[in-house]
Amino acid sequence: MKNTLGALILGALSLSAVLSSSDVAQAQDRGRPPRGSYLQTCRNVRTERGTLFARCEDRRGNFHDTRMVDWRRCRGDIENDNGRLRCSGRR
Template identity: 50%
Template sequence: MTLRQLGFLGTALGATFGLMVGSASAQSVPAGSYLESCREVRDVAGWLKASCRDRAGRWVDATMAIAWCAPGNDIVNDNGRLVCGGAARLAPPPPPTTPSMIERPPYGSYMASCRDVRMVAGWLKATCQDARGRWVDATTAASWCTGGRDIANIDGRLTCR
């Protein structure tokens, strides 16, 4: 084989491998009817993110915590919003049982008005909207809110109530 043929073979193998990697990452998102009307679907640290069509045909950014939807329930595109279909809609996630689940952000009403939600060494961190609609950084210790109490976004601050 000539150097030129080897170069072409390497390029072809690289492109094939790139397609395989791309399709493998697409398989990591949960199944659901939303896949019929959403694109750029990805799982980002337990959050399902996509661009979904609304009723007017526009592409809208949509986000939903995967833990909101119990296994086996359909995830639906509802006018550009990702929602869980079935009776388990917005059910809190199960209590942590494995190290990988412990760092999953806790359920709370703050999820409706915060983004970039993550757990860092027991601290819940997010970017939340304040009363004026500005996005501000917010942090709270997840362990401070126990006993089924809600973590809420109050004017850009994460608060237990």
């Protein structure tokens, strides 16, 4: 009986750890925006499920809603290219 109870507790703790690590990954995606020069000319920046959303200024001073799918793959700078998010460098 003691071994069964120990196994159940260990199983519950393992499941809890797996679920909380998934929650942490989702929370990080909704946390701070990724670094990049785009932050100087973009506002309303947020991430959701691997997509970066922002409202970025173009050369004329107009703002545009833009997004970058799978922003984590960008190994260079995330920049504002005339109102659009772009990865300068390797993806």
